[in-house]
Amino acid sequence: MRLISGRHPFAIAAMGVALVFLYLPILVLVLNSFNASRYGSTWEGWTIDWYARLFSSRSQDIWDALSRSLIVATMASAVSMVLGTLAAWVLHRYRTRLQQAHFGLIYLPIVAPDILMGISLAIFFVTLGVERNLMAITVAHITFCISYVTLAVLARLQDFDGSFVDAARDLGASRFQTIVRVVVPLLLPGIMAGGLLAFTLSIDDFVITFFVKGVGSDTLPLKIYGMTKHTKEMPVINALSTLLLTFTFASVWWVQRLTGNRART
């Protein structure tokens, strides 16, 4: 069976090295989640104790953190989907100085390092005297999610056929009807892709949340960070990570099946 056109031993070796490199730590992590040894350096036999502990009442705060993360990610992706789609629409439609500045403002948060956005928002909230609670975290997440949604929708708008809008209007649709029944459905794959990306980025974010948050209100990455500082809890993180990994793999596989193997980035 031919998988690649031509023979490229060097490139194949590079790919092999890259894949081993990418999966090595993940493999160790999964193995250690079943390792009876607390420090994971030596193999002391199989166990599911760490999973049992993860689901025991002692780990309630992990689940609280997960639910906080889900709330923030849901709100952040919902708001950024609306703002990002609107931004993409105006960027696509108008070619003015204003839109050039607008695009710069959309593009900068993507290239700026996370840590700078985190500290600037922390200073901003402190200066304004705003309480740094879950709401502040959500605002921060919306701020970095908007750009990604905008770019995803803009990519979709490149193939957007404006004559559908003209046709809808000619056939008597109101502006509102045109937006809801023509524009949004046509852009939906882009909006959903952007929203999904925003959700993932929000769930994954550590640095910005770490700087913005005040006392309490730990999201899951913050909780995990706290656990890495206490070696006693190491194996429980391994168990949690393995479950999250399995969940990721399962959902990727499921999405792949739904979209009929159209694996594209």
Place this chain on the structure above:
Amino acid sequence: MSNPSPKYSPHRFNRSEWIRTIPSFGWLAFFFAIPTLLILVMSFKSANPYGGFGEGWSLQAWRDMGNPSYPAVTWRTVWLSVVATVICVAMALPVGFLLGKSLPKTRATLLLLIIVPFWTNFLIRVYAWKVLLHPEGYLRQALLSLHLIDERTLLLNHEWAVLLVMVYSYLPFAILPIYAAAEKFDFALLDAARDLGASAIRSFWQIFVPGVQRGLFAALVMVLIPALGSYIIPDLVGGAASEMLGNKIAARLFVDRNWPHAAAVSVLLMAVTLFPVLFAFAQQKKESRPESPRPESAKKGAAPA
């Protein structure tokens, strides 16, 4: 809404355009642009001995930047990031080449394999390296039994550990843009070069690499900028002797609670990242010029998708 085709009127004030631009523009101006500028302003505040900002203005934070540890940390931040970027791109070039050459099904599978680790929590992946590099961990034990290292060599808490994990974390950022360019590359050019007598290595360097130049530049920026802003990686696997600017900011903020000083260090980091950010903008402009000020590289920007 009646005419969605682009309107080319760069100077005329258009009320409906402004109304539609305000939600996203306003949000980002308020929560991104103003806070970013505020860092600069607040670095001139005096420190409150009980933590946070004081009442008056002061140059103290900037005077404190004279501390000799800053040039050392800045230098470490830059060299670690540059070396990590070079390694990532060097690995990503053959990988991107292979992806471009692969038949569609193989390509889809390989791409997925590269992206999936990316969807695992970043912190967990860095933590996995901490376990792997642990003094009692498998990797060190294996290297010890092979006599590649001696008893005194520790893998963790070292600049090399930071470099290794940086390459690991940012490798997909380099692979994806190079792959995106390789997908559009005409591989027949390589066959032509070979037919005309160029060696495989020469045709790779002189035909393929310039051919994916755009992807290459995007990869450089996509790796270099987050690398310069690294915080978690040196924090978890680097130890005190491998601090980067990000760790300095966090230390000033959470340990000394000297916020003006933290702001000053942030301005320093901002200055260090300014060059690659401007470079990214220039590339972005160049790329979108033929058509419009619209991002063609949307996918690239949104690499983790």
